[in-house]
Amino acid sequence: MNHKWRVPFNAVYLTSFIGGIFCLINLGSTFGFNIVVSLTLLALLSTYMISIGCVLRKRILKEDLPPARWSLGRLGLPVNAFAFCYSFFVIVFSCFPTELPVGLDTANWAPAVWAGVLLIALAAYIMHGRSHYTAPVLFVEGRKAAGVGLQST
Template identity: 70%
Template sequence: MAIIVLVTMLFCIGDLGTVITSPAPYLDLFNNTGSVGVALLLSIILFLLIFLAAITALATTSRETWAFSRDKGFPLSRWISRMNYKRNVPDNAVYLTSVVAGVICLINLGSTTGFNVVVSLNLLALLSTYMISIGCVLHKRIMKEPLPPARWSLGRFGFPINAFALAYSGFVIVFACFPNQVPVTTKTANWAPLVWVSVIVVAIVIYVFHGRKYYTPPVVFVEGRKQAGVGLQTISDL
């Protein structure tokens, strides 16, 4: 479906020079329909999808923040991991995630370049985490170690699919570090590698001074692996 949409956009987007210089190329595409009503309807659908995606992203990131705080991975984890059992919602994690996202958006008011520097972390962060998780599974397959039972499995195609996914992610990471154009200036530079490495350094510092003392990886609570006398992970109530 994405290929069909892409081909349709490329044939209907109009003059390429105008689109490149436009602050909102998709609006030019909608206007090329020749109907103001259709362009307005498509814009409403797009903004509605973005709004719903933002809610999904907030729900996801707040739950991930809560889960990591439950394992005492963050400073102030006790406050972040508190759960509102009446609604089954980690309120503090939602508030924290919303405030941080809002602060990041405010950067765009002062400097578009600064905002792009922060959000450029997205691709490299996703690909690197994919490589870690896929690499662990691939390592188990290579070492002939059994994987945990699951309702759905790739079966015999698991090894080649995992190997291709790992190689492709590494390939994309290399090219994601290249600048968009030359000559490279402050505004056109690709800041993703610098931000990526900086976040890794900050994470290492947090682990050295906090994580290694307080962080409890979830595996220590898994039945069959946890030590005698270790109970389930607990959290505070709001």
């Protein structure tokens, strides 16, 4: 962690390098590229659905949202509902295979990999994260408790 810039440059470099390697998959296999794209869609849209779903729930129950720099006003509820439904639609269709008939070599394995990663993440959280994780909300000015620092491993 670079404390001057407050950016973990080593992590940024590593993920950029790995992302670049994944981009090379298309050169060797279109099928492999389709799985990477499907897996990326599943991962991104599932996390978007979680955050959009939480905001949508608060809007439906008419609970207060934290202050923001800008707001959609009355259009916030329909825009969030559309985004949630569209994300669900894309997630469902990104799980389909790209060709028929479906065999072991033509199946879309992205949903299985996605579920496996979710299970591994859940197990890691249960075994380690529950006792060592510091929620980001604890760092918000005005809510930060005395003595709360960056989380440790």
